Amino acid sequence: MDFSKEKDMRQSDLIIPYQEPAAKGDNPEFQSTIASTLPMAAVFMRNKYIGWAAVLFSLQSWLGESEETRKSNGTPGYFNVGMALTSLLVTYLPLFLPQPGARVASQTGAPAPAPGPA
Secondary structure, three states, rough: OOOHHHHOOOHHOOOOOOOOOOOOOOHHHHHHHHHHHHHHHHHOOOHHHHHHHEEEEHHHHHHOOHHHHHHHHOHHHHHHHHHHHHHHHHHHHHHOOOOOOOOOOOOOOOOOOOOOOO
């Protein structure tokens, strides 16, 4: 059977031109908001896990920036990374600079004596 001799059944009036679908990516405004909000939450709550999440999220959003996002967004991606690293530094600061008057519980010493009846 020779297919080259068959009649072409396509109708030119039914042809629909290709239109590229709209991109369904993350909203860059939302990514920028989260990347700048997480470091502030880590500083206020002094939570190391939120600080690490802020660093990872800001790195991800900085590396995933497109030219279009760079033009429309006011804050550069490396600024969000710097804020996240600063928030991580603040959360670990009490380990290196303990507050004066703060008692550190001893792991090997005997517990403090309980006051007796007066």
